[in-house]
Amino acid sequence: MKPEIRSSMLPYGQQWLDEDDINAVVKVLRSDFITQGPAVREFEAKVANYVGAKYAVAYANGTAALHGACYAAGIGPDDEVITSPITFLATSNSVLYQGGTPVFADIDMNTYNISPDKIQAAITNKTKAIIAVDLTGQPVEADRISMIARNHNLVFIQDAAHSLGASYDGKKVGTLADMTMFSFHPVKHVTTGEGGVIVTDDETYYRRLLQFRNHGMTREPEEMMRNDGPWYYEMQSLGYNYRMTDMQAALGVSQMDKLDGFIMRRREIVKAYNEQLSDIKGLVLPQQHPKADSSWHLYVVRFLADCFDGSRREIFEALRQYNIGVNVHYIPVYLQPYYKGLGYTEGICPNAEAYYETAITLPLFPKMSDKDVSDVIAVVIEVALRYAR
Template identity: 75%
Template structure:
């Protein structure tokens, strides 16, 4: 069967949350309870995330950026310390180093995986290097075996920015079990959501205790950790922390959403299979690489448009897809090209692969609530553009 290809009347976003009545009821239950914050839902959510990935501890934060900041604090990063990371990421992955007075050192990407290139990583390490922040771009885990080997050799802390990869595996192990600390994000476009939120998982009790203190003003009420104890009311601020506490409202939503994580990841993989099968073999269209050691959880579906695709440049292709109400996006502008980083002395040309990637990339819609017909709409638009024709063709539906 075929049907007429007509432009959509509403935007198909590149990502979107999926909430059901169970999620809504979980939030209502908290609103009717005694605790809106610092209550039992926080610990339940932390434990649920930690158990899912196989980690000992989980610490919830207001958002993923705050969680990364906490990880940098726990790792002891400070003035004079360098942290190696990738430029192909959201601003938070390197900003968290600046928050602690450290210096981000950008290592270029592998042009297949778009993750940090382990072959270049070791060359970026100096006596001032304190940590590595690996980023699992688009849901595909970084090469954590090699990154861990390099870090162990040089005595470095490994922080995995897994904002994109909850539910993914590397060498058969869940993301969350490779690094010293791993951050997951729960923004609405991620695999599951708490509205805003982040969690650090770790097996290290020392890191865990520092994270707990840091998210609450650097404060403790634990008598075993205090220098003195004036009474039951007493608390001590032992470090300069922040108010990065998640609310029970958010945590309750997270607990409910975690019950659907595997279902959501499975649906993302189904949509990717539709894209892969029907967008392959188009000249000039580069589809995402799938590392043989990794099982991506597919936060993003990123393609590259090379000159062979059409006479249009990336900007024109982007605009044409947006005009069809396809909510394409671009992930990401290399961090050091931002004006703030340029003022710090970072210059264009630092990471040629990341810059080349940025000039050609577009992110296509991918989220669990998408229908097969939504995916076909995107596929048909891209095929029509590749033929240098107006998008007025027909497309096959899943009822064939």
């Protein structure tokens, strides 16, 4: 029997806000601070403590935070930065913002994360940094990447937009790289509406990150060239207005209290998917690296072309016809028209392109009911059988 069409679209991801979250924001609105104030500092401390980092610097969004990390790393013109092509545009764009050149290294076809071997092969005398992306919530091979970075005197930035709460080799993401970025967009594990944080144990990076988000400005007397009095401030570099507001931060503080519960529910949904979909021929389910413990931002399956008569697009649209809000994460960045205009061409990363041609993201978020999960499973099975060879 075919599954019923849902009355409304089930999104691939969605925030979960409750009255505690709403009240936290209202409290700020009734206070003296609505832009950057005490709630931002509280949120930064909460994130740093959760992941075990010394410092956290909050930004208006994840892209701004990545830009700040590239600035703090000293990336500039003539510098190359190795990164993954299977990521959102912000990762490599943050390199371009600093005048650097993104170098795309291919992915591992088991984890879909950047391959350490491909990173090693891409290093030149112009390489300044590595930005490794924790796709879907699964941490990259941080031990191998850290070793490569140390051996070549490179900065290791971990784009952990998907992996708050994940761990690798028993260590929380946030303690594995020189700088780590977390995103708080509504589809992420917890949300501030828009928002991002860089965590680091390095005080020099910390000071640079603070200045960069606030016009390159400081009010710290020990950092100034001169000091005319209590009103005095200095702009010491060209920064941006990338500050997070107290309204955002208050929501983040409240949401962080729910993070472990949200991750637990994500893992329950993944377990159900794995158990119910594992017998479908040609449907490749996500695999975890043996050292990784994913926090499961996304659940990506691949429909292998030689096992199904329909194209990925046909299968995608068939799933959508049941109001299952599948998506695709991601188009290889260098295939975008802007990047082609910079000289990037097809064929740079064959694994990434093969992955893109077959990948579909299924809905996964804590607010999904058991009925929602059952609907997704039933529709995937029905559509897979319909197009099976």
